[in-house]
Amino acid sequence: MIRGGVLIMVLWSAGAIAQQAPLPVASVASPGKVLAVSLRVDRDGRPEYRIERNQKVIVNWSRLGFILADAPKFERNFAVGQVKQRSFDDTWEQPWGERRYVRNHGTEMRATLDEKTGRKLIVVFRVFDDGVGFRYEFPDQPQLKQVNIVEELTEFDIAEPAAAWWIPGGEWNRYEYLYNKTPLAELSQAHTPVTLKLASGVHMAIHEAALVDYAGMWLRRVEGQRLKAVLSPSSSGPRVARTAPFVTPWRTLQIAADAPGLYLASDLILNLNEPNRLGDVSWVHPFKYVGIWWGMHLGTQTWASGPKHGATTAETKRYIDFAAANGFRGVLVEGWNKGWDGDWFATGDEFSFTEPYPDFDIVALSAYAKKKGVHLIGHHETSANIANYEKQLGPALDLYQKLGIDAVKTGYVADAGGVQARGADGRIHFEWHDGQVQSRHHLHVVEEAAKRHIAVNPHEPIKDTGLRRTYPNWVSREGARGMEYNAWGDPPNPPEHECNLVFTRMLGGPMDFTPGVLSLTGASGKRIQSTIAKQLALYVTLYSPIQMAADLPENYAKFVKPFQFIRDVPVDWADTRVLNGEVGDYVTFAREDRNSDDWYLGAITDEQPRSLTVPLGFLDAGRKYTATIYRDGADAGFAGNPASVEIETRSVSSTDTLTVQLAPGGGQAIRFAARGKK
Numbered sequence: 001m002i003r004g005g006v007l008i009m010v011l012w013s014a015g016a017i018a019q020q021a022p023l024p025v026a027s028v029a030s031p032g033k034v035l036a037v038s039l040r041v042d043r044d045g046r047p048e049y050r051i052e053r054n055q056k057v058i059v060n061w062s063r064l065g066f067i068l069a070d071a072p073k074f075e076r077n078f079a080v081g082q083v084k085q086r087s088f089d090d091t092w093e094q095p096w097g098e099r100r101y102v103r104n105h106g107t108e109m110r111a112t113l114d115e116k117t118g119r120k121l122i123v124v125f126r127v128f129d130d131g132v133g134f135r136y137e138f139p140d141q142p143q144l145k146q147v148n149i150v151e152e153l154t155e156f157d158i159a160e161p162a163a164a165w166w167i168p169g170g171e172w173n174r175y176e177y178l179y180n181k182t183p184l185a186e187l188s189q190a191h192t193p194v195t196l197k198l199a200s201g202v203h204m205a206i207h208e209a210a211l212v213d214y215a216g217m218w219l220r221r222v223e224g225q226r227l228k229a230v231l232s233p234s235s236s237g238p239r240v241a242r243t244a245p246f247v248t249p250w251r252t253l254q255i256a257a258d259a260p261g262l263y264l265a266s267d268l269i270l271n272l273n274e275p276n277r278l279g280d281v282s283w284v285h286p287f288k289y290v291g292i293w294w295g296m297h298l299g300t301q302t303w304a305s306g307p308k309h310g311a312t313t314a315e316t317k318r319y320i321d322f323a324a325a326n327g328f329r330g331v332l333v334e335g336w337n338k339g340w341d342g343d344w345f346a347t348g349d350e351f352s353f354t355e356p357y358p359d360f361d362i363v364a365l366s367a368y369a370k371k372k373g374v375h376l377i378g379h380h381e382t383s384a385n386i387a388n389y390e391k392q393l394g395p396a397l398d399l400y401q402k403l404g405i406d407a408v409k410t411g412y413v414a415d416a417g418g419v420q421a422r423g424a425d426g427r428i429h430f431e432w433h434d435g436q437v438q439s440r441h442h443l444h445v446v447e448e449a450a451k452r453h454i455a456v457n458p459h460e461p462i463k464d465t466g467l468r469r470t471y472p473n474w475v476s477r478e479g480a481r482g483m484e485y486n487a488w489g490d491p492p493n494p495p496e497h498e499c500n501l502v503f504t505r506m507l508g509g510p511m512d513f514t515p516g517v518l519s520l521t522g523a524s525g526k527r528i529q530s531t532i533a534k535q536l537a538l539y540v541t542l543y544s545p546i547q548m549a550a551d552l553p554e555n556y557a558k559f560v561k562p563f564q565f566i567r568d569v570p571v572d573w574a575d576t577r578v579l580n581g582e583v584g585d586y587v588t589f590a591r592e593d594r595n596s597d598d599w600y601l602g603a604i605t606d607e608q609p610r611s612l613t614v615p616l617g618f619l620d621a622g623r624k625y626t627a628t629i630y631r632d633g634a635d636a637g638f639a640g641n642p643a644s645v646e647i648e649t650r651s652v653s654s655t656d657t658l659t660v661q662l663a664p665g666g667g668q669a670i671r672f673a674a675r676g677k678k
């Protein structure tokens with residue numbers, strides 16, 4: 001339902017600006033009047049916006065604009081022209097997700113910025129009680145057809161002293177860094193989401209939504225706490241080249257009273273994306289999967305052909321049998337196709353996406369999987385040679401479609417700036433993983449896959465900006481340090497890592513983290529800094545509609561009891577609650593299964609032990625549940641006895657309160673199985 005109407009007064013007088021008279025301002029407030037955004041031009045005609053929360057400024061006047069390659073910049077000499085407001089309140093259903101229904105309730109202010117020269121730029125703000133999104137529209141106008149953007153002048157000047165959680169932007173390892181926690185005044189250049197805790201306790205995250213045919217935004221600190229957008233580079237000079245009319249991605253600010261509220265404010269990202277464009281998507285299935293994968297990261301198997309080749313017919317059958325016996329829908333097989341021999345990081349042009357190695361009988365294995373009710377998951381490692389990949393994309397996806405392989409994990413292993421793309425000039429150009437070329441490439445793959453009813457899960461991806469709403473077959477992605485760093489990372493992921501991820505990377509959307517390594521052992525016997533109970537809790541705390549059980553089948557055979565939780569836990573949710581949490585320290589989630597009345601709880605902590613009080617008010621009142629609790633044993637800890645786990649079954653109801661004890665680096669996972677009828 002869309003209701004028209006002006007929610008709050010527009011204080012705008014078009015007259016000439018008197019010398020020191022206050023500048024005219026156009027303002028819009030969120031439905032509950034929690035947040036308000038104001039827009040004005042300064043005395044030089046530079047457009048700027050400001051955000052208040054409960055009447056207190058939290059983002060100071062911050063600039064808007066662009067530098068263009070072959071036209072005068074959009075920066076000064078503007079006046080605010082036509083301003084329109086509307087309110088909106090609609091609820092839409094997700095095909096899969098963290099909750100079934102999402103409410104989109106906010107107010108919009110759409111303002112035309114008139115430049116003295118006659119050019120126009122439009123800025124649109126959407127203001128929710130828990131966040132703000134704004135984007136630019138480049139209208140069709142005779143003076144500016146081809147828009148070549150060198151730099152975006154958007155700024156975010158944070159008004160209160162703040163702590164910041166961030167990873168470096170523009171560095172060689174893409175998004176795969178450990179999180180820094182620093183005063184915001186010490187941030188250099190960061191990827192988004194950047195998460196902030198203001199002195200008043202207000203939590204904020206700056207990110208973007210609907211990154212389509214545009215360069216990803218990094219944030220560079222200019223001075224004090226003033227951050228400025230930096231667009232990911234392009235080999236062709238301008239970082240973005242578009243033909244008007246077009247819109248930019250939304251610049252988003254999630255704003256909440258505390259860390260749980262910040263996480264829940266992420267619906268804003270989805271709300272700012274366009275609705276599903278694929279029509280009936282009943283062919284997109286959330287699923288759990290196993291795969292020929294961890295062995296390669298441990299070094300006991302290889303992607304390459306030879307005596308240690310992982311992707312053999314016999315090994316794949318073993319995984320299919322294991323998946324079928326334990327209720328996993330998918331079996332990922334990496335290293336199945338020709339091109340892995342030698343230095344594959346550097347030889348992406350050698351990958352064939354249609355030719356299996358001779359010891360991998362893809363046709364027989366697909367049929368065998370089908371017989372067992374299991375699906376192979378395809379794998380396309382490209383080493384970021386998208387020129388080679390795009391050339392083969394059609395036939396590669398056709399092959400999968402023919403064999404009933406309805407999900408593909410893609411990969412773009414190469415240093416940042418090392419994506420090899422074929423330019424319009426026919427030559428290879430080096431691009432960034434989050435530049436405009438790669439933003440187009442990802443959507444191209446997702447659209448081609450959708451035509452064949454295939455879901456896509458990119459690793460070394462572009463960041464998540466909520467495009468899963470528009471393209472529900474874009475089910476997950478990597479884009480942070482995942483489990484693989486616990487095999488070979490130096491250092492491996494520290495105990496706080498997942499507590500950081502929840503409130504940073506995960507604000508963008510699902511991550512294919514690949515949890516569940518119950519053996520807690522990386523390559524060469526290196527210890528994983530976790531407990532078994534925490535590995536289980538990750539299925540509830542790190543959302544993805546596809547979740548891997550990443551350990552080897554022979555390891556799961558040693559941990560049959562805790563493995564039961566991985567067998568039970570769903571991947572698609574009717575509802576999600578964040579019961580407590582602090583960025584980087586701990587968090588507790590409760591999620592309701594979309595296909596039953598059961599609830600699941602996951603709690604994780606950093607290196608500190610914790611005792612959390614958790615009221616079970618989320619359960620249906622008056623109903624009994626059988627809680628199966630997987631908790632850290634008394635001697636458990638990432639440095640203590642990580643395998644120590646206690647499993648208890650008891651009857652609970654919504655009036656009960658649990659004390660959730662977490663060991664250092666530990667966690668807790670609970671299944672609440674509903675009894676009787678609703």
Ligand code: NOJ
Nearest residue numbers: 334381411413459460478
């Ligand atoms: C990096 C991915 O994150 C990992 O999951 C995969 O096994 C390798 N690339 C090979 O494609």
Ligand code: CA
Nearest residue numbers: 459460478484
């Ligand atoms: Ca990776």
